[in-house]
Amino acid sequence: MNLTIQNHLLFAGGKQVPYRATPNRSGIMNPDTIIDHDTASNPLDPSGDIGWLTMPVASASAHVVIDWRGGITQLAPFNVQCWHAGPSKYGNRYNFNAFAIGIEHDNPGYLRKIGEGIYSGVCVIDTNRNSEFRVARVATPEHGDHYWLAYSEKQIAASAALHAALKAAYPAINTVLGHFHICPGRKTDTNPLFPLSHMQAIVRGEAGELPPPIKTKPEPQAPVTAKPSFLPDATVIADSLNLRGGPGIQFAVKGAIPYGTRIDVQEKDQLTGWLRVVTPFGATGYVHGGFVRLD
Ligand SMILES: [Zn+2]
Structure with a gap:
């Protein structure tokens, strides 16, 4: 996907992506961070979340929404503050709306198992009827222990291309975080199957040509290599x-x-x-x- 940014607007293959203006925005900013989100909506109904994020009553917005098929809709220019982070803190920084671009990914968020291959949350995810859906149970300290829908390959490819295009347009961007990082205890998006470390590597110029991993399982046990000496610290x-x-x-x-x-x-x-x-x-x-x- 050949994504470029001109005048804070997103183009795919030289053509501007669909633009639906949101009123839920404030002043100008210089972005240095990307916050990845999930919409907590039915992945097969992309109209719902864009409709919501462009209504004044929502008091919420993001710069873009990436749908299940990898389509991207932009809701505000990238140099305008959107209302995606809420009260937020990470390290010694607060109020991420003031400097962070918000990317929403259509994903339902946490799910409960209600039958063999059938899961329920904000919508029903039936893996028997839709072979595209892959669900895995993953527990992390930040997310708790739940079932989660793996993102689609097209969605992750579009997201990776967007992270790269944003870095090219705004070289100051050096941090990628999930909403759960900046609102611990309040938010669990993106879900544990999102390849956040790959997106971070993209903005640091360390990802190379490797495509982002499509995670459907918890990460395998990480290899442990010991230092030769023991230096307690x-x-x-x-x-x-x-x-x-x-x-x-x-x-x-x-x-x-x-x-x-x-x-x-x-x-x-x-x-x-x-x-x-x-x-x-x-x-x-x-x-x-x-x-x-x-x-
Ligand atoms: Zn979020």
Whole structure:
């Protein structure tokens, strides 16, 4: 998909993408961040969420909506503040609407299993009737333990192309976050199957030519490679801290580290807070940074 941005408007193959103006916008901004969202709507009914995001009563909007088939509709120029983030905080920054572009992806959000291959949430997702639908159960500390609809290949390809086009038009963009990062406890979008780390790599110029992964399963156990030496730089502050095989509670517990143990933190995932660590007993694995005090 050949996406370009001219005068803060989006073009695909030289032709402006459909534009539906939203009144839910405020002043001019210089974007340096992208926030990825889900619409929490029926993926096969793209008209619903665009209708809602362009109504004054919604008091909500985003710059673009990417539908299930990969079609993109723009609702406001990229240098105008839209109302997609709400009260928000990440690191030492607040009020993400003031500097972040909002991308909505048609996806229903969390689902409950109500039958074999049938799931319910804001709509019914029947994988028996629609072979395009792939649903996986995934638990993360930020999302909880639910069933989620995998994004479609076309949707992810369009989203990746858009992230790249935005970076080209606004070189200051260096951060990609999910709505759940900036509104913890209040938001769970994008869902855990969204390839956020790939989108982050795109804006950092690190993604290369690889197409974005279409995730239908939790990420496999991350490989652990130990540093040759043990250089403790943190202290466990939980009574008994689970050491896991990967960065998330969906990964198996490999052991427990007692309170006060000195550990070596080798890597920190700034997005999720998970740490890759080595224990004094030579074990390697992952712990959540909330239970560790760094020196
Ligand atoms: Zn959102």
